[in-house]
Amino acid sequence: xxxxxxxxxxxxxxxxxxxxxxxxxxxxxxxxxxxxxxxxxxxxxxxxxxxxxxxxxxxxxxxxxxxxxxxxxxxxxxxxxxxxxxxxxxxxxxxxxxxxxxxxxxxxxxxxxxxxxxxxxxxxxxxxxxxxxxxxxxxxxxxxxxxxxxxxxxxxxxxxxxxxxxxxxxxxxxxxxxxxxxxxxxxxxxxxxxxxx
Amino acid sequence: xxxxxxxxxxxxxxxxxxxxxxxxxxxxxxxxxxxxxxxxxxxxxxxxxxxxxxxxxxxxxxxxxxxxxxxxxxxxxxxxxxxxxxxxxxxxxxxxxxxxxxxxxxxxxxxxxxxxxxxxxxxxxxxxxxxxxxxxxxxxxxxxxxxxxxxxxxxxxxxxxxxxxxxxxxxxxxxxxxxxxxxxxxxxxxxxxxxxx
Numbered sequence: 001x002x003x004x005x006x007x008x009x010x011x012x013x014x015x016x017x018x019x020x021x022x023x024x025x026x027x028x029x030x031x032x033x034x035x036x037x038x039x040x041x042x043x044x045x046x047x048x049x050x051x052x053x054x055x056x057x058x059x060x061x062x063x064x065x066x067x068x069x070x071x072x073x074x075x076x077x078x079x080x081x082x083x084x085x086x087x088x089x090x091x092x093x094x095x096x097x098x099x100x101x102x103x104x105x106x107x108x109x110x111x112x113x114x115x116x117x118x119x120x121x122x123x124x125x126x127x128x129x130x131x132x133x134x135x136x137x138x139x140x141x142x143x144x145x146x147x148x149x150x151x152x153x154x155x156x157x158x159x160x161x162x163x164x165x166x167x168x169x170x171x172x173x174x175x176x177x178x179x180x181x182x183x184x185x186x187x188x189x190x191x192x193x194x195x196x197x
Numbered sequence: 198x199x200x201x202x203x204x205x206x207x208x209x210x211x212x213x214x215x216x217x218x219x220x221x222x223x224x225x226x227x228x229x230x231x232x233x234x235x236x237x238x239x240x241x242x243x244x245x246x247x248x249x250x251x252x253x254x255x256x257x258x259x260x261x262x263x264x265x266x267x268x269x270x271x272x273x274x275x276x277x278x279x280x281x282x283x284x285x286x287x288x289x290x291x292x293x294x295x296x297x298x299x300x301x302x303x304x305x306x307x308x309x310x311x312x313x314x315x316x317x318x319x320x321x322x323x324x325x326x327x328x329x330x331x332x333x334x335x336x337x338x339x340x341x342x343x344x345x346x347x348x349x350x351x352x353x354x355x356x357x358x359x360x361x362x363x364x365x366x367x368x369x370x371x372x373x374x375x376x377x378x379x380x381x382x383x384x385x386x387x388x389x390x391x392x393x394x
Contacts (some may be wrong), residue, residue, distance in 0.1 A: 052202050
């Protein structure tokens with residue numbers, strides 16, 4: 001546009017999810033027009049986060065300490081491991097606030113198409129964690145997609161005989177959901193898993 | 198969420214136009230997962246832009262040099278000043294590539310409601326620029342909104358008798374526009390300003 005610095009800033013902003021070339025230009029101008037309130041603090045914040053935050057060597061969560069604050073929290077149920085695809089899923093479950101056990105972040109799903117095998121994910125680590133946990137619960141909280149459920153089945157197979165109790169999230173009508181707008185698969189799952197009132 | 202650093206990063210990202218709290222979380226995770234490719238370069242790029250880029254003292258454009266590279270470009274038509282509301286509008290006209298004169302960035306529009314008067318914008322500076330330009334052209338390229346057109350009329354009034362030739366952008370059917378989807382005001386303007394083929 002006008003200079004190398006602005007062009008580079010726009011190009012980098014445009015690579016963030018949710019921002020395209022046009023909104024990256026708007027964001028760059030907004031930054032330049034709010035230098036002291038946002039631009040300088042944002043640069044410092046990104047730098048601080050980049051140097052301070054890293055993956056937990058136990059569960060794969062992102063934190064400033066290793067093991068992460070969830071793995072280190074003695075008040076949590078250490079017999080329970082909730083397996084999620086990504087840190088975003090872990091954050092979502094933490095926001096929901098009903099689960100008080102530990103986590104295990106796989107880093108994705110198995111995918112024959114993309115050439116992602118078990119050794120590309122944190123699956124071997126999960127198996128050894130579950131084995132050493134002896135008799136605890138492993139909750140498979142993968143997304144309800146084909147890849148997510150394939151990965152869940154693979155892990156369930158691998159954990160068979162390890163002594164771990166294996167469960168998965170319930171499928172059904174989302175809270176606030178209207179039947180008319182739900183897909184058939186969800187309705188079938190909700191009907192099958194109906195509960196006595 | 199998990200730590201002060203991440204919370205602060207998400208809060209700052211959420212203030213960018215086009216990003217809300219949810220997309221700011223996604224962007225923060227994306228940054229943390231692409232540390233070397235994007236996160237560190239982005240922090241450096243924001244910092245470089247913040248320290249290198251400032252407003253041009255002549256026209257208000259943003260650039261690393263002052264006067265800006267447009268004001269300093271001797272190949273441009275120095276008799277023509279195109280008045281725009283914001284730097285984003287200047288960029289849009291530069292992308293279009295048909296204008297080869299100078300610019301003047303007002304920094305907004307007059308607005309009685311928001312208490313924005315002529316002295317809050319670069320209007321006095323524009324008047325003196327146009328006067329010293331003697332007989333050049335002033336193109337009023339404000340947005341076709343009520344505030345934009347009010348500002349254009351105010352400036353046209355102030356420039357009357359300065360010797361400057363005053364023009365405004367044409368109103369009409371946008372290229373690629375379908376009549377059926379255009380508002381009545383645009384159709385009336387396009388009909389009134391029809392041209393012989």
